[in-house]
Amino acid sequence: MRLFSFLRGKLKKYDDAVNFTCDICGREVFDGARVCHPCRGSLPRNAQNICPFCGRKVKEEGVCLECKQKPLSVKKARSVFTHDGEAARLVVRFKRGEKYLYRTLAELTVPLVEREFPMCDAVTFVPMTKRAEKKRGYNQSRLFAEEIAARTQKEFLAPVIKQRETSQQKTLGRADREKNLEGCFHITDRKAVKDRRILIVDDTLTTGATVSELANALLRAKAKEVYAVTFTSVANKHPFGLPPQE
Ligand SMILES: [Zn+2]
Ligand SMILES: [Zn+2]
Known part of the structure; x- marks a missing residue:
């Protein structure tokens, strides 16, 4: 097999x-x-009982605990599937060398983008440090975002770089992850960002701290609004939103 x-x-x-x-x-x-x-x-559709802000599956209808404590900097985040079963496996395969899967993820994500994010006129991705990208050989978030932009006729933007590595503290909750990420993104093209409604595209949303930090950087560069869409998201069943096992 x-x-x-x-x-x-x-x-x-x-x-x-x-x-x-x-x-x-x-x-x-x-x-x-x-x-x-x-x-x-x-595939495990992320359809019912989702937090209206971060889009993660919640046990009972309503805003999740983490968004109640501190909302994300994106206006709204949505994901197609929960991070389970074959959907989670696709993400792992995509990150471990099966680069061509960006089309598969995009094909399954486009309907959600068209339904939930018609207001966005530009699409961007979560940058990696040069070193991390060299190690993997590609940035999966970028490939996925480029394909989404092409299929939905939105402009693709690459206005941000990640300037330092952040440690992977997988057991941390959103607040600690945010602290860990603070200042790691740097805007290189402010003009491209100004007054735009930008959709961040990424493979998985865990606590949302990463897209939130990226949104902060974009908002500081005067983006009008920032949203996020991911292929999967981790259901909010743990008190600290434990991330997926990779
Ligand atoms: Zn939430
Ligand atoms: Zn099949």
């Missing part, structure tokens, strides 16, 4: 224009979609 997905990954790199097999189960698809119908139906 592992060998199979490895080979599939290798082959996919050359399979650019048309898709023939489902990116999840490998079954043949005939309509050019990246994911077959049964797999699409089995």
